[in-house]
Amino acid sequence: MISLKDVERVYKTSNATVHALKGITLNVKQGEIFGIIGRSGAGKSTLIRCINLLERPTRGSVIVDHCNLTTINKEALRHARRNIGMIFQHFNLLNSRTVYQNVALPLELMGLSKKEISSTVHPLLELTGLTEKANEYPYHLSGGQKQRVAIARALVNKPKILLCDEATSSLDPKTTHSILQLLRDINEKLNLTIVLITHEMEVIKSICTEVAVLHQGEIVEQGSVLALFADPKSDIAKEFVKAATRLEMPIALRRRMRPQPTSTTHPVLRISFMGQSAQEPFIAYVIQHYELTVNIIQAHLETIRDEAIGIMIVEVMGSADNIQNAIAFLESKGLHIEVLGHAPRST
Amino acid sequence: MLHDLLNALQETLFMVFTAGFFTFMIGLPLGVLLSVTRKGQFLANPFLNKIFGTFINAARSIPYIVFMVALIPLTRLIVGTGEGSIAAIVPLTLAAIPFFARLAETAIAEVPKGLIEAAQSVGASPKQIIYKVLIPEALPGIINGLTVTLVHLVGYSAMAGAIGGGGLGSLAIHKGYHAFQTNYIVATVVILICLVQMIQICGDYIVHGTLKRQ
Numbered sequence: 001m002i003s004l005k006d007v008e009r010v011y012k013t014s015n016a017t018v019h020a021l022k023g024i025t026l027n028v029k030q031g032e033i034f035g036i037i038g039r040s041g042a043g044k045s046t047l048i049r050c051i052n053l054l055e056r057p058t059r060g061s062v063i064v065d066h067c068n069l070t071t072i073n074k075e076a077l078r079h080a081r082r083n084i085g086m087i088f089q090h091f092n093l094l095n096s097r098t099v100y101q102n103v104a105l106p107l108e109l110m111g112l113s114k115k116e117i118s119s120t121v122h123p124l125l126e127l128t129g130l131t132e133k134a135n136e137y138p139y140h141l142s143g144g145q146k147q148r149v150a151i152a153r154a155l156v157n158k159p160k161i162l163l164c165d166e167a168t169s170s171l172d173p174k175t176t177h178s179i180l181q182l183l184r185d186i187n188e189k190l191n192l193t194i195v196l197i198t199h200e201m202e203v204i205k206s207i208c209t210e211v212a213v214l215h216q217g218e219i220v221e222q223g224s225v226l227a228l229f230a231d232p233k234s235d236i237a238k239e240f241v242k243a244a245t246r247l248e249m250p251i252a253l254r255r256r257m258r259p260q261p262t263s264t265t266h267p268v269l270r271i272s273f274m275g276q277s278a279q280e281p282f283i284a285y286v287i288q289h290y291e292l293t294v295n296i297i298q299a300h301l302e303t304i305r306d307e308a309i310g311i312m313i314v315e316v317m318g319s320a321d322n323i324q325n326a327i328a329f330l331e332s333k334g335l336h337i338e339v340l341g342h343a344p345r346s347t
Numbered sequence: 348m349l350h351d352l353l354n355a356l357q358e359t360l361f362m363v364f365t366a367g368f369f370t371f372m373i374g375l376p377l378g379v380l381l382s383v384t385r386k387g388q389f390l391a392n393p394f395l396n397k398i399f400g401t402f403i404n405a406a407r408s409i410p411y412i413v414f415m416v417a418l419i420p421l422t423r424l425i426v427g428t429g430e431g432s433i434a435a436i437v438p439l440t441l442a443a444i445p446f447f448a449r450l451a452e453t454a455i456a457e458v459p460k461g462l463i464e465a466a467q468s469v470g471a472s473p474k475q476i477i478y479k480v481l482i483p484e485a486l487p488g489i490i491n492g493l494t495v496t497l498v499h500l501v502g503y504s505a506m507a508g509a510i511g512g513g514g515l516g517s518l519a520i521h522k523g524y525h526a527f528q529t530n531y532i533v534a535t536v537v538i539l540i541c542l543v544q545m546i547q548i549c550g551d552y553i554v555h556g557t558l559k560r561q
Contacts, residue, residue: 096486
């Protein structure tokens with residue numbers, strides 16, 4: 001549905017050249033909720049603006065719904081943009097227009113009749129729960145209501161794609177939840193492809209199916225959200241997951257840990273399991289079978305879109321060979337094991 | 348005296364509002380142009396912006412009394428005469444356009460850039476952005492600017508009296524100052540104060556109306 005190839009964006013100021021995006025390639029399939037996560041300054045906003053060409057890439061191509069947006073003329077681009085709705089962190093509603101008039105704006109621009117406009121706008125106000133607010137001005141609405149208006153406006157052209165630029169970043173947690181729920185609903189009801197950018201793992205884990213991690217203008221990791229939680233590979237992804245799961249080793253243990261094993265240490269592992277592997281008592285099995293003592297330091301059960309994923313940090317005591325075999329066994333059962341370090345025996 | 352004052356008031360009102368009308372009709376598009384051609388805007392054109400900007404600054408730096416005299420030949424060309432209220436409208440308008448254009452430019456530049464992005468994202472053309480987004484959103488600021496401009500025009504129109512433009516300024520100078528009739532000066536000043544107050548109150552009332560929704 002969306003395909004970016006080698007997209008670069010360079011800003012030239014009088015005394016510096018900034019490479020905001022350094023060769024981004026990604027594909028978003030029809031019906032996905034694709035999340036792009038990154039810290040501020042990673043290039044997220046630039047990236048999402050390259051999809052509808054609010055920012056023109058310096059190099060590379062942007063193909064949306066089989067149309068290469070980077071090569072078509074302005075008129076065709078305006079036409080293509082009607083196929084791509086967009087919502088923003090600060091809602092960007094017109095203060096001089098009522099809720100109804102804001103939602104009607106895109107249709108007005110196309111020159112539709114009042115009757116046609118009304119028959120499209122009202123069902124959308126209903127979908128977004130704004131029917132009673134139709135004649136209010138945005139000034140009188142709460143943040144969540146404003147974002148609903150923006151969503152209705154973005155959907156009024158019946159687009160196939162919705163771009164969300166930090167859409168929940170200025171909302172409180174409860175409102176964030178309701179907006180995310182609404183996005184998920186429209187994704188399912190309208191079979192809409194959604195691309196969102198955020199700096200919050202919460203957003204990714206509650207609605208996204210796919211995720212890309214953006215760091216300093218490059219995609220450092222990409223895959224399903226479950227895989228990212230179970231087995232983050234890049235440092236930045238590990239940080240995001242750690243922050244989201246609040247799994248942090250106790251400082252006292254971290255201070256004692258060494259990178260290399262010695263005869264008096266035992267390993268500290270991060271074990272994550274999901275789906276089928278969460279159903280069976282593998283840990284209990286290895287304790288018995290390999291004669292190990294397992295000390296659970298922390299554990300966390302996470303729900304990602306409706307699937308459970310467990311993450312544990314454990315100290316494992318036993319003979320070195322048995323520990324190796326146990327790790328191999330667990331990995332063969334689909335659990336992800338990462339050796340975090342080696343702690344000396346506490347006295 | 349009352350007859351003189353009423354006549355003069357009528358001339359002043361005619362000058363101020365006719366000049367105000369033309370100022371708005373020409374100054375607003377100019378303000379829009381200045382704003383949207385700024386660097387980083389959606390119709391950025393630094394060259395055009397620089398030319399108009401320089402031209403406006405030049406016009407604004409000439410003292411009005413000099414401006415008025417210097418424009419007499421042009422005024423003759425446009426309205427056929429260099430004297431009277433109708434003639435005064437030409438320099439009044441030309442002096443007020445750059446002033447109002449700058450105020451309109453500022454008001455339009457204050458429309459958040461995100462609103463323009465939002466309009467672009469639903470496929471708005473530059474013309475639609477101007478008519479559907481920029482002008483409606485900047486309307487309170489534009490009307491404020493127009494109020495300030497009209498008040499300025501009242502002052503300028505009084506100066507026009509010095510070269511035979513008619514109106515309250517002319518009355519105060521000729522009957523009051525030159526003929527030593529202090530009561531004319533007092534009456535003129537009182538009327539001008541009332542006029543300016545009225546303009547300001549009306550302007551504020553309209554702005555308040557457009558802001559009620561905010």
